[in-house]
Amino acid sequence: MRVLLLLKVAAALVSPRRPVAPTTVRRGSEGGQFGGRKGCCWKADSYLNAMESPAEPEQMDSTARRLTAGGPPAASNLWHHEWLRLLDSSLRKCSGTAILPAPDASPAQCSTVASSDDLVVVSHDGAEDPVFNYASKAALDLWEMDWETFTSTPSRFSAEPDEREARAELLRRVTEDGYVDDYCGVRISSSGRRFEVRDAYVWNVYQGEERVGQAALFRRSGCKFL
Template sequence: MDTQSTQTPWLEPGLVRWAQWLLDSFRDWTGRELLPREGSAAAQASALFSAPLVVVSHGMEEDPILNYGNQQALNLWEVTWAELTRTPSRLTAEPVNQAERERMLMRAAGQGYIDDYRGIRISRTGRRFLVEGATVWNVHDPQRRRQGQAATFVTWTFLDGGQCAPR
């Protein structure tokens, strides 16, 4: 891996392709664009990474591993890219909230997407926050084969006080 891809892993060809699948799948399920689609695929991947909303996704493993998180997600979960992309998706919720999280993912899988998710998540350091109004959708490739799931949201409230929104 060269220095550029170490500093900007979201611009590696496989992740640029994943960003396109995230954006295309969101549009296909919701009928809306997640963000303006301008420029090349790499430009769109950069825009997604720096967007003022949280975007996070996982693949299709038996115990899905997070495979993408934009800068807002990295900040919120208090992790580096390398830490995020080694994290089982289930660990974004406390054990007590994992059954509720699994029900939500199953509902999104069955419907293609949901746009009314509300739940408690936890950062790497143990900081708890409430997510409201999240959209969760199935990510598919151009042949419409399911490749994972993603979520986006713009507002969260830290449960130790204070509300945080995009900076």
């Protein structure tokens, strides 16, 4: 019996141990302004948690990302004027409305859009799961993000889960028709503030005949906070 017991002990010592599943520790401060609570705030809480680790842009070599590389709009990157000209020319072509004072607007003229406190201009690239690539100052303030965070965030995260189906339908409509000029919908900032967008233009962005992204334009002063 003693020999048998020793053999069992020896077998236990040399047998491979099963790996232990890692334990995730959640700090009390995580979960955005809702602190990880569920209940009435679980949808917004889940949304904010998802935004803590934004996806890397899928198309780093795409036109949209190439023309907005180099950080936030500034004199050093000529205010991303080439991209803004594409937004402007595409909007002019489909709707007759303009963002810039002229199709060949200078970088200095483009800076007024980028630095506006009221004119919200955003765009995303042409990836299958589009990622934001441009935002005016008014847009960054409205979504409460810096440039680096915003331009690494999939644009679907700009809406709460319940709003994403309607948003996807909007983008399908824009893809087919070229633009809409009467969009209204609810969006949410990084801190959980909900706001209603009113009378927004949403349109396809083209370089030649190639669709390279989509963009939206509206007034921050026209938004209603909920």
